[in-house]
Amino acid sequence: MDRHALARRTRREAADLLATEGYFAPRIRLERADTGPWTVIVEPGERAHIASVDIRFVGDLAGDQGDRPARRQALRAAWSLQPGQPFRQADWDAAKARLLDAVSARDYAAARLSASKAEVDADAARVALSLTIDSGPPFTLGPLKVSGLCELPADLVARYSVLLSGERYDRDRLLSFQSTLQNAPQFASVVVDIDRNPTQTEGVPVRVEVSEAQPRRVGLGAGYSTNTGYRGELSYADVNLAGRGWELYSGLRLEQRRQTLFADVFLPPAQARHRDSLGVAIERSDLQGLRLTSQALGLARATSRDGIDRQWTVRYQHERRQPDGAPSSRSDTLSVNWTWLQRQVDDLLDPRTGYVLELQAGGGARALLSEQNFLRLYGRMVRYQPVRGRDVLIARAELGATLAPSRDGIPQDFLFRTGGAQTVRGYAYQSLGVREGEATVGGRYMAAASIEYVHWFRSDWAVAAFVDAGDAADSRQALDVKLGYGAGLRWASPAGPLALDVAWGRATGSMRLHLGIAVAF
The missing domain is CATH 2.40.160.50 (membrane protein fhac: a member of the omp85/tpsb transporter family)
Known part of the structure; x- marks a missing residue:
């Protein structure tokens, strides 16, 4: 590439970079030398500020029934870019992503950004922002659709669930359910989600994809404390006891001043409300x-x-x-x-x-x-x-x-x-x-x-x-x-x-x- 082409590219890239930080009228010049490096001199000019923000909603969220008006007001109030603030492209992109995330987190799983515009008046150093969120229709949850179970009982996932068929879609509740399953020792990995098809929104099945963990574990341990002295321990666990998803934890703990033999069996939770267990111990x-x-x-x-x-x-x-x-x-x-x-x-x-x-x-x-x-x-x-x-x-x-x-x-x-x-x-x-x-x-x-x-x-x-x-x-x-x-x-x-x-x-x-x-x- 010749030096003149490189100079043009440098001016263009410098102008583009400055625009992302809100400088739309920079002065960029090159001091050329017959030999040696050329010098790029940049005068960024005045930084543009946000002149106005216009947030519009279409789809079900644009209606006046129920809590929709209050929710639109809350979404606009939470918008982070206000008139008078300096404009930055990164802030503009992040604000749009946060707004879309807030809309799609509850009810509107298929929400999308249907239009966005940043109109720049370079001479006045002002930017007018406008965007439109299409909420789409509201989603409701249907039955669980579980895949990946092999040795575990078919109803085990449902026993951990607090989701109700017909309830409104709430991403946080799905993530909470996913976290609960992930913390259960029977599962190595868990993904909980729904299909976001805007033409099928009533009673959408909740997809639960799991992979089973190794059910049996044997452990050896050793330690010391000034309370009970040296300690050695042998433990055995089976988190799918009798193929029922019951959890068995047993062990023999030998300490200098105390010895314990124990076994505890935990049943799967009952619709995530409570959990029963049975234990025996000799000490x-x-x-x-x-x-x-x-x-x-x-x-x-x-x-x-x-x-x-x-x-x-x-x-x-x-x-x-x-x-x-x-x-x-x-x-x-x-x-x-x-x-x-x-x-x-x-x-x-x-x-x-x-x-x-x-x-x-x-x-x-x-x-x-x-x-x-x-x-x-x-x-x-x-x-x-x-x-x-x-x-x-x-x-x-x-x-x-x-x-x-x-x-x-x-x-x-x-x-x-x-x-x-x-x-x-x-x-x-x-x-x-x-x-x-x-x-x-x-x-x-x-x-x-x-x-x-x-x-x-x-x-x-x-x-x-x-x-x-x-x-x-x-x-x-x-x-x-x-x-x-x-x-x-x-x-x-x-x-x-x-x-x-x-x-x-x-x-x-x-x-x-x-x-x-x-x-x-």
Whole structure:
């Protein structure tokens, strides 16, 4: 290409580039030299501003029935380019895309941009914008049309659905349904959509395309915590048990101070409203001089809605207690339990702002296979408050009470002990409670609180300082709050923040090392 042709191309491309930024009357000249490079001199001139915006709607949305006028008004009010603003082609394209997206997100799945114009008055540096959105007809949903199922039961997808035949099209509801299915362990991938044919809008089938995940998994794990020592675990899961889409999770967990064998079976949800499960567990532990052996069988119904998890459980439990230096005992308990849990945090694994609130109530009656009448109440709140960039202030409070004439015959799960990582640091795990012989056993009352400041000096490393306080006792008057304070390190691992803390227990006058997960949900 000769230099004169290159010069013409340079002028043209420079003018086109300036026009995208709103400069429609630039002066571009070249200073030519017989030898050496030529110089391009650009005077962009005055930047054009938006003079007017004309947004029109055709199709069903242009009607006056129902909420259509209010919706048109809201769409125009949300338009981002207003008269007086500088014109940029990228902003103009983005604004049109956002408007079309807002129209097509609800009711009008086949909406399209039927016309758009940016009329430029280069001399006056003004741009008049106009566009027309054709909403097309409104869509309503029909039945599910599922493809890709091989081994899973045919009704499994429908059990997760909250979509109703005949309801108005709403893209967010389809995406929510898709996300719910994607989170189900039976599916490797999920796509939920409809056909956007403007001639077929009534009862449009909802297409659900799935691919099945590997149903069976075997896992091996190992770990360590200062609470229960070294740990090894063997787990087995089958998310299509008996070809019914039931989920089996089972495992054998061997810790130095506690051993657990468990199996839980979760049934598919019932029209996404609730989920039932059945579980059995055998556990042995030797903590603070108290040797426990328990066998439990439970039935549960769980619901999750608007960020709140609720669960009802009926549980039968046989327990044998062997405290050092005191007589052993046995108990059988049939209990009904309720849990309410709300998590309003920015990140479940690494929260920086928000709160967690948990409430529990449960108990048994002598008339229904329990040793005595009792009611256990428990509440916990954790607050995460961001401070100075990535730093976080964490405040925690716990209260528990078991209402009963005495603790005799009540399983340890319905009483309270505290101390250790994630509770009152500076004291051994579950060492704060009621002395029985040479052992520490659970009491009927518990109170604990903590304040912690975490400073992230790198993206994945932080230091923390904390003060913990708490105790468990068999009466409110016997509660003697124990203080623990110290400092530690935090590492943002893929599984969540890990904590290594050194804490001083004021009541014992000793230092303890604590290792565990820094977030307890």
